[in-house]
Amino acid sequence: MFKKSRERKAAARRHRLIMAAARCIVSRHVIYGEVTRAIPAEVVAxxxxxSSLRISEAEAVDYLNAVLVDRGYPLLASSTPAGEQQ
Structure with missing residues (x-):
């Protein structure tokens, strides 16, 4: 019971951290008017x-796309087909 609760909290924290990183990268590019130049490697780094959290560039693309679509910008090309898990 407690293990599942801890896992859910850890997953939610991880999601928040990655979304915050993606928002920061997109915000920086918006300021300089070059949103289309945001790359997944920036989110990873x-x-x-x-937070010393390591993610793949494919996962970073998904998070960048989530922020970009929320702000009305075009999506980055994804390395995996829609809905496919790695």
């Missing part, structure tokens, strides 16, 4: 620097 920023996230590792802030």
């Amino acid at each position: 920023y996230l590792f620097g802030q």
